[in-house]
Amino acid sequence: MTVLFWILAVVAVVAGFAVFRLNSMAQVTFALLASFLAVAGLVMLLGLGYLGVVIVLMMVIEMVIMAVFMVMYMMNPAGLMPMAMYHNKSGSMAIAVGTFAVLAAGILLTDWPTRRGAPAPDQTFALGEALMGGQMLTMMTLGVTLFATIVGTVVLATARGRYDRFGDDLDRRRADDPAGGGPG
Amino acid sequence: MPEPMSAPAALPLWWVVVLPFLLVAVAAAVVAADASLTARARGARADVLLPVREAGRLLVGQRRRTVAADSVLWRAGGAVLPVAAVLAGVVLPLGLRPVADLSVGVVWFNAMEVLAWAAVWMVGWGPNSALGLVGGYRFVAQGLAYELPHMFAIITAALGAESLRPTDIVAAQRGLWFVVIMPVAFVVYLISATAMAFWGPFDAPVGRDVAGGAAAELSGVDRLVFAGGRRLLLVVAVALAVPLFLGGGAGPWLPAWLWVAVKTAVLLALVLLVRRRFPTIRADRFTEVAWIVLVPLTIVQALVVALLVLNRGGAG
Numbered sequence: 395m396t397v398l399f400w401i402l403a404v405v406a407v408v409a410g411f412a413v414f415r416l417n418s419m420a421q422v423t424f425a426l427l428a429s430f431l432a433v434a435g436l437v438m439l440l441g442l443g444y445l446g447v448v449i450v451l452m453m454v455i456e457m458v459i460m461a462v463f464m465v466m467y468m469m470n471p472a473g474l475m476p477m478a479m480y481h482n483k484s485g486s487m488a489i490a491v492g493t494f495a496v497l498a499a500g501i502l503l504t505d506w507p508t509r510r511g512a513p514a515p516d517q518t519f520a521l522g523e524a525l526m527g528g529q530m531l532t533m534m535t536l537g538v539t540l541f542a543t544i545v546g547t548v549v550l551a552t553a554r555g556r557y558d559r560f561g562d563d564l565d566r567r568r569a570d571d572p573a574g575g576g577p578g
Numbered sequence: 579m580p581e582p583m584s585a586p587a588a589l590p591l592w593w594v595v596v597l598p599f600l601l602v603a604v605a606a607a608v609v610a611a612d613a614s615l616t617a618r619a620r621g622a623r624a625d626v627l628l629p630v631r632e633a634g635r636l637l638v639g640q641r642r643r644t645v646a647a648d649s650v651l652w653r654a655g656g657a658v659l660p661v662a663a664v665l666a667g668v669v670l671p672l673g674l675r676p677v678a679d680l681s682v683g684v685v686w687f688n689a690m691e692v693l694a695w696a697a698v699w700m701v702g703w704g705p706n707s708a709l710g711l712v713g714g715y716r717f718v719a720q721g722l723a724y725e726l727p728h729m730f731a732i733i734t735a736a737l738g739a740e741s742l743r744p745t746d747i748v749a750a751q752r753g754l755w756f757v758v759i760m761p762v763a764f765v766v767y768l769i770s771a772t773a774m775a776f777w778g779p780f781d782a783p784v785g786r787d788v789a790g791g792a793a794a795e796l797s798g799v800d801r802l803v804f805a806g807g808r809r810l811l812l813v814v815a816v817a818l819a820v821p822l823f824l825g826g827g828a829g830p831w832l833p834a835w836l837w838v839a840v841k842t843a844v845l846l847a848l849v850l851l852v853r854r855r856f857p858t859i860r861a862d863r864f865t866e867v868a869w870i871v872l873v874p875l876t877i878v879q880a881l882v883v884a885l886l887v888l889n890r891g892g893a894g
Binding site: 420421424444447450454455458516 | 648650651654680681682685686688689692693695696699700703715718719722725742860862863
């Protein structure tokens with residue numbers, strides 16, 4: 395258990411720092427993913443199976459999408475040339491290392507209270523109840539807000555709207571799409 | 579019949595070693611069956627030893643190197659595919675018990691499946707080849723269109739059993755298989771499981787029109803690992819449909835493990851058949867189908883199942 399903790403902890407920190415050392419955007423993305431996966435392992439070590447597995451699920455999806463966007467906005471679209479991050483690298487490294495040092499010092503120097511109470515028998519159930527019981531309204535508002543944001547972003551980003559597809563009076567029978575077919 | 583709950587929940591530890599070999603054997607059988615069908619369609623003699631021969635040929639073949647390749651991501655991506663498939667396989671009940679009886683089994687399964695996303699993109703990106711990159715992007719771009727219906731289908735089965743543990747889901751189907759009360763989720767699961775393994779009509783990422791796409795620059799052992807991993811992923815993804823929707827090892831006369839094998843074989847045969855019947859679906863067309871048809875259908879399916887669960891007094 396302790397051995398596993400140290401392996402995961404070292405992997406998390408080293409892979410996180412590799413983000414500043416590697417010179418390829420793609421490798422940086424997956425170094426960050428490796429760091430997140432190690433953190434997910436640490437969360438599972440705490441006995442929080444559901445949270446740990448969900449971190450794996452979400453982070454893999456997120457970082458792959460991130461890779462797409464990073465390559466998309468990169469100056470060198472081929473992307474395989476050495477490609478360091480030039481945007482205030484020293485500043486961001488100082489912030490990252492500083493945050494890590496402050497948090498680590500805080501963890502080590504805090505006088506932690508002894509544990510009272512016991513973990514719930516079914517962590518996943520307890521988590522679900524905490525999120526969807528007392529905080530139901532918060533979570534629902536959050537969900538709808540996020541969804542509205544996504545829809546809004548897509549509407550702003552897309553070049554073609556319904557007037558392009560169905561004509562100025564929206565009276566065209568079949569949508570005029572660059573690639574035909576499909577259900578709508 | 580012993581109560582499944584009182585039986586030891588997971589298989590003995592040595593199954594950890596057996597599982598990869600078992601999955602590889604099933605994947606090899608799938609390749610052999612597929613190749614035999616192709617041979618018969620051409621009027622040639624069926625060759626059941628083809629996977630062994632092909633694996634041997636690839637093992638001694640030379641590995642291709644390309645100019646300015648990102649070999650770290652390239653090789654890592656290829657290796658992730660089979661590893662993720664086997665890791666997903668640990669929660670499959672092989673009979674009554676899985677290798678690891680995780681309380682969040684189906685979420686674990688899904689998390690391992692999406693690693694394929696990263697893997698295919700890395701394999702496409704690595705060799706510094708335009709066609710490979712096109713293949714990798716094809717898969718990633720389809721990711722959410724595959725993953726959302728997939729997730730809803732899995733969650734519907736978990737909802738029906740009120741548990742994320744595959745053995746609990748099997749136990750909840752003792753009266754009635756879930757395929758009866760959630761047929762839409764079952765069909766969508768099979769479609770999206772095939773798609774997650776970029777198999778059948780969803781093989782655009784490794785399509786012939788881009789000279790093999792993500793796999794375009796793979797040769798020798800790299801191709802073996804990638805192609806084998808893809809088939810392992812297909813086998814594992816399809817096999818989970820048995821505990822989720824077809825009652826796991828439930829069935830008369832035969833022992834549980836044999837029923838699991840029979841049901842898995844039938845589903846795999848169905849998947850192979852579909853691949854031979856349908857041409858590759860154009861990516862943008864399927865995205866539209868997934869978002870406009872499959873996602874709403876699975877949400878309605880989940881709602882119906884939720885009402886059924888509430889009606890029988892569940893979710894207390």
